[in-house]
Amino acid sequence: MEYFLELVLGGLTRGSIYALIALGYTMVYGIIELINFAHGEIYMIGAFTALIFTSVLTLLGFNEIAVIVLASLAAVIYSSAYGYTVEKIAYKPLRHTSRLSPLISAIGMSIFLQNYVLLAQTSDFLPFPNLIPEFEFIKPYRHIISSSEILILITTSTAMILLTFLIKFTRTGKAMRATAQDRNMAMLVGVNVDRVISITFVIGSALAALGGVLIASHVGQINFYVGFIAGIKAFTAAVLGGIGSIPGAVLGALVLGLTESFATGYISSDYEDVFAFGLLVLILIFKPAGILGRVTDRKL
Amino acid sequence: MIKAQEIKKSFIVSIWFMFLTFPIMVIRVNPIEEIVEWRWKNMFVVGIGSFLLSFVWRYMLKKREAGEKRAETGESGKTFLIQRILEERRFYIPLVTGLTIIAVAFPFIFSMYQTSIMTTALMYIVLGLGLNIVVGLAGLLDLGYVAFYAVGAYSYALLNHHFGLGFWSVLPIGAVLGFIFGVLLGFPVLRLRGDYLAIVTLGFGEIIRLVLENWNEFSFGPSGIANIDRPGFFGIQFSLQAASIYLYFLMIGFVIFTIIVVNRLQNSRIGRAWIALREDETACQVMGIDKTRTKLRAFALGATWAGMVGVIFAAKTTFINPASFTFLESAMILSIVVLGGMGSILGVIIGALILILLPEYLRAFSDYRMLLFGAIMVIMMVFRPQGIIANIRRRYKFDG
Known part of the structure; x- marks a missing residue:
């Protein structure tokens, strides 16, 4: 029973990280119908930035809390800046071309960013310091849940609530929903579509960076390739829930996290990634619209 | 100013x-x-x-x-120099003759090392042409192309290791296995939207690699399979040098065969259907083309070619392991097609020669190779989506 509980909590933690990344995919897809392949790399850059700032700030003698806050902040700012720039360079000029071109451009961007980090930093796995302090009240339950898992769950839920609020109740959120429904119509009623798209990329990247910091400090190591696998898995989560739907992405991510956790816990950990990809293939075959997605008519 | x-x-x-x-x-x-x-x-x-x-x-x-x-x-753009050369017979004939002479003399003039690099480049030409059927003609973005390549390579390595089957008997088996895997994967996913296909093929490519890496009893895991036989010639086994020259000519023949097949396909009914499907799916269905079946043909044909090149790859290196079949390999083949020009045979050939030979000869570049590939994909898509050599669309002139 305890093992089962451990797997459930582990799965939820994993799932909430995937959710943070999956939101970026689903928001971008909702608005410009593009699979942003470079999104996983944005997340990886977030983790690297956090690692770099942590080391520098620690050496400069800041205290622990200040290091955590500043490093996470730096990761969020830099990832957002990268997301914004990637959109301007690789996607904006291609907005009116066929579907294949932006997709190839996105893959190119992903490969470019991976190798940029590989060349500028290192190909080795770097140990990531555990930024999250041990909470006192968690001690008796240590064997089931760690404090970093609790923090991940809390941060993720807070981020989700804020995001939902932003999209449902603010002016920007309204503009985003309008753009997602019909870009040309939104433009006609005075929505600055370019700005909305940029904001979407920035928000998605910021969430990914948050996910990057949390998981890197939970797992304890990063390298330039972590973004690629995490990206595919987050995309799986987004598709699982129904791409374009924000609650869907969260639900899909949690389902994926639990599936992986149980599969590795009860079957074999060698095939961890195979389960995720296998799940993706199965969903696309049997329910391509996802759990919460609706089948939309194709526009002619 | x-x-x-x-x-x-x-x-x-x-x-x-x-x-x-x-x-x-x-x-x-x-x-x-x-x-x-x-x-x-x-x-x-x-x-x-x-x-x-x-x-x-x-x-x-x-x-x-x-x-x-x-x-x-509606102003007509300039026709490019290369297109003009290709259209006019008096340029075309000497060019082809010259290329033939160079191709035949190459292994005798240059060292074995150079020949081996050239053979690799020729392999990528065939892989590029195979992927070109899928991406360039049919417009299906296949990011797991290397999976079929792995299927071919492993089928030769395993059949050779366990049953001692030779190169020539496995070549068709590799092709058939590639085809079968292509149909198996293509059948469920080709009904979906184009961008889902990209991610499913990507996932599938990774699954194949991960299975090869972890299923030790079947594939010998990450350590791979060594001592695979080189191709023989009616039972004659060559020395190392002769074998590499033999393989080179084998590849030349294979490239020519592929060019002929792709060229014939392009102008056939099915090739036209692919191009039409790429341009407008709905219009295509209205014209009575079976969307799924046509796509499946492109996908399976591309996979067949990858399977065959896989067999040749295993025979050339005599050692394979899962590390040769990562996503980066798929990305490299894709950038060959994108750089050369989607749908254009000549473009793919030139693209492969540039992307494979340049990093070999400019050693200083080789670290930056993947960085360059990524940048090329973005830059080509933004500024020249048709590639270095655009596919020449057949036009009918009305003389009247």
């Missing part, structure tokens, strides 16, 4: 990029020994580089816009 405004714009761009690359390019930390290395020189390079590149970028964008406007007003 460069205006002050332009300089200001570039200046802002350069400041932005210096900010952007600051943590990754300037600082390098070693968390174990707690050393921080500051590389301020890099920031300077990024600043100057992005300042200059932003001028080029804007100039290219302007040129592209002008080109789009020309196309809209």
